[in-house]
Amino acid sequence: MARTPPTKPRKNALQARSRATVDALLEATARILVREGFEKTSTNRIAEVAGVSVGSLYQYFPSKEALVAAVIERHNEEIMGIVRAALVEVADLPIDKAVRKLVTVAIEAHRVNPKLHRVLAEQIPRTGQLADVEAFNREVHTLVRSYLESRRKEMRKVDLDVATFICVSAIEAVAHNTVLNGAEMLSEKVVKVLVDETTRLVVGYLR
Amino acid sequence: MARTPPTKPRKNALQARSRATVDALLEATARILVREGFEKTSTNRIAEVAGVSVGSLYQYFPSKEALVAAVIERHNEEIMGIVRAALVEVADLPIDKAVRKLVTVAIEAHRVNPKLHRVLAEQIPRTGQLADVEAFNREVHTLVRSYLESRRKEMRKVDLDVATFICVSAIEAVAHNTVLNGAEMLSEKVVKVLVDETTRLVVGYLR
DNA sequence: ATATAATGCGAGCATTCGCTCGCTTTTCCT
DNA sequence: AGGAAAAGCGAGCGAATGCTCGCATTATAT
Numbered sequence: 001m002a003r004t005p006p007t008k009p010r011k012n013a014l015q016a017r018s019r020a021t022v023d024a025l026l027e028a029t030a031r032i033l034v035r036e037g038f039e040k041t042s043t044n045r046i047a048e049v050a051g052v053s054v055g056s057l058y059q060y061f062p063s064k065e066a067l068v069a070a071v072i073e074r075h076n077e078e079i080m081g082i083v084r085a086a087l088v089e090v091a092d093l094p095i096d097k098a099v100r101k102l103v104t105v106a107i108e109a110h111r112v113n114p115k116l117h118r119v120l121a122e123q124i125p126r127t128g129q130l131a132d133v134e135a136f137n138r139e140v141h142t143l144v145r146s147y148l149e150s151r152r153k154e155m156r157k158v159d160l161d162v163a164t165f166i167c168v169s170a171i172e173a174v175a176h177n178t179v180l181n182g183a184e185m186l187s188e189k190v191v192k193v194l195v196d197e198t199t200r201l202v203v204g205y206l207r
Numbered sequence: 208m209a210r211t212p213p214t215k216p217r218k219n220a221l222q223a224r225s226r227a228t229v230d231a232l233l234e235a236t237a238r239i240l241v242r243e244g245f246e247k248t249s250t251n252r253i254a255e256v257a258g259v260s261v262g263s264l265y266q267y268f269p270s271k272e273a274l275v276a277a278v279i280e281r282h283n284e285e286i287m288g289i290v291r292a293a294l295v296e297v298a299d300l301p302i303d304k305a306v307r308k309l310v311t312v313a314i315e316a317h318r319v320n321p322k323l324h325r326v327l328a329e330q331i332p333r334t335g336q337l338a339d340v341e342a343f344n345r346e347v348h349t350l351v352r353s354y355l356e357s358r359r360k361e362m363r364k365v366d367l368d369v370a371t372f373i374c375v376s377a378i379e380a381v382a383h384n385t386v387l388n389g390a391e392m393l394s395e396k397v398v399k400v401l402v403d404e405t406t407r408l409v410v411g412y413l414r
Numbered sequence: 415a416t417a418t419a420a421t422g423c424g425a426g427c428a429t430t431c432g433c434t435c436g437c438t439t440t441t442c443c444t
Numbered sequence: 445a446g447g448a449a450a451a452g453c454g455a456g457c458g459a460a461t462g463c464t465c466g467c468a469t470t471a472t473a474t
Contacts, residue, residue, distance in 0.1 A: 015471070018421060039333070042461060053423040058463065122329050159400070166381060166404050173380030174373060193366070197373050197412075204411040205404075222441070225451060249431055260453040265433065 024050040100199045106175040231257040241322045307406045313382040321386045
């Protein structure tokens with residue numbers, strides 16, 4: 001039942017040259033995904049753009065899916081880094097300040113590479129990365145939940161899991177839709193209004 | 208120009224048989240998208256599952272994308288019907304009652320065919336249906352906005368477009384995530400809690 | 415310097431896929 | 445009944461894709 005192609009690296013890159021090759025391949029994959037779409041993202045094309053031969057590509061990635069999976073992981077790790085840092089920074093702040101910061105960060109995180117974010121979101125189910133993305137969501141949920149728990153005295157009585165689910169969904173949706181709609185032409189003023197309003201939405205809900 | 212005897216009603220351009228063929232093709236496409244994924248959704252396979260030949264398929268749909276697009280349109284129309292009806296029904300209700308109804312309907316609409324909804328959402332960019340989906344979003348936005356406008360006296364002072372954007376995003380996200388996470392195993396009790404909480408979120412925000 | 419391992423190459427195989435075209439069968443209309 | 449139009453058929457073409465394999469080049473160790 002080997003329904004999904006293997007996604008683990010075929011071998012580890014040891015020497016500097018091979019590490020550069022791997023990097024070029026990942027870079028090329030992300031670039032093609034964004035600029036030409038998933039359809040045009042063939043292994044031959046990736047190798048061509050990376051300035052590497054197909055043979056070399058297959059020395060490091062056992063399948064096309066493995067390549068996409070690696071790009072997804074890299075991107076997720078980048079975003080998770082931002083989110084984790086924000087939650088640490090926010091740990092001792094009262095709810096209103098904390099929510100404002102988290103909303104701001106959510107929008108920023110989506111703005112890092114909106115087009116890649118979008119393409120990846122579309123391709124995730126097909127690369128067998130569902131498990132990883134669920135882990136990602138669970139981590140966010142856990143972190144936010146534990147913050148809310150520490151601030152329970154400022155809140156009304158609610159089921160913490162439900163409240164976390166509602167808040168994370170709402171914030172994520174505003175960030176996501178904002179970036180999708182406005183693309184890159186988001187004035188700072190508009191962003192500020194959205195942050196204000198989303199903060200109000202969430203803070204008003206929590207207490 | 209001989210006159211046609213008025214003894215019989217005019218026949219439709221499409222005969223019953225061909226309408227059945229088109230239907231079978233759409234049904235098969237949706238079915239394969241859900242059960243086997245986009246990768247396996249080939250025109251040959253669609254024809255096979257529909258019990259129709261590839262040649263016949265191409266008599267009605269000029270390309271694979273056209274088929275997927277037709278499925279998307281059908282699905283969107285179904286959902287828009289539900290949403291429109293709900294907004295009519297809600298037009299004379301106060302905000303708290305109206306929001307509750309809309310949240311309920313949003314979750315219901317997502318539950319109609321969650322897996323198809325998901326696959327289609329992923330494939331939209333690929334089928335060049337982005338414009339149609341944006342039209343869909345715009346209609347929802349317009350309808351919700353005009354409801355809010357009619358109830359402005361119950362609300363605090365807000366930019367209507369921003370408020371609409373925030374509310375629609377939040378409600379849609381909760382519905383979407385609820386269905387994605389819980390799949391089909393959603394007890395009525397859990398749904399009720401989520402409706403209550405989301406209603407509180409949105410109503411609290413609006414006033 | 416030599417041997418061994420690591421890395422890189424790219425033509426081409428096997429397969430899949432979207433789609434066409436010449437033909438047959440069914441339905442409609444007098 | 446008979447002819448025309450509508451609907452249906454499916455083998456197969458051409459293009460594209462993922463991937464392999466035998467060989468060439470470069471780095472490392474002795």
